[in-house]
Amino acid sequence: MKLYHSPMSPFVRKVMVLLFETGQLSDVEIVPVTTTPITPMDGLLAKNPLAKIPALERNDGATLYDSRVICAFLDARAGDKLYPLGARKWETLTLEATADGILDAAVSITYEGRVRPKEKQWDGWTDAQWSKVIGGCSAINTRWMSHLSGPLDMGQVSVACALAYLDFRHDARGWREGNDALSAWYEDFSGRESMQMTAPPAG
DSSP states (O other): OEEEEOTTOHHHHHHHHHHHHTTOGGGOEEEEOOOOSSSOOTTHHHHOTTOOSOEEEOSSSOOEESHHHHHHHHHHHTTSSSSOSSHHHHHHHHHHHHHHHHHHHHHHHHHHHHTSOGGGOOHHHHHHHHHHHHHHHHHHHHHSHHHHTSSOOHHHHHHHHHHHHHHHHHGGGOTTTTOHHHHHHHHHHTTSHHHHHTOOOOO
C-alpha cells in the first residue's frame, strides 16, 4: 500500500499515529506530496478526485481518501483496535468528528493567511473559524474528558492531532485558555511515542 503524505498535514498525522499504534508502519510506503487547494500536485487527482491528502492506494482495491475512511480501513485491518465495539464506538466517532471539525476550521485559517492574497483576506472569516475551534475545544473540555481518560481509541488520537496542529500553526491564539482539563490531558498524551515520532518539522 502507498500513503500519499505530507508531514505538515494533521489529517495525515492521524493516519500515521494509527499506523504506529497498530503496528502497521512497515506495511505502507510513504509517498511525499506537496499540494495546496489551488496548486494540487500533479498526479494526485488520479488518486483522489478532490486532490486532497491523505490518500491510501491499496494493492487490491480502490484508493481510499478522507482520513476517517482510511483510519477505519486500517484499524479494521489490524483487528479493530482503535474503533471500539458497542456504545463507546459512537462516542469515539463523534469525538473524532469534533476533532476533525476543529481541524477543518484551523486549516481554513491557515490557508486564509498563507494562500489567499493579502488584499483579499477577511478578518471576519478568520474570527468565525476560530470561534468554531474554541467551541469544539470547550465542548471536549466540558463533555468528553472521561472518554479521553479511557482506553486508547481513535477519538483520542484525533483530538491530540487537532490540538497539536493548533500549537503548530495557531499557538498565539491560545486554545488552552479556559480548557485546563483538556490542556493537561494533551500534555500527557503528546508524550506518547506515536505522537513524538509523527510531529511535523519545526518551522
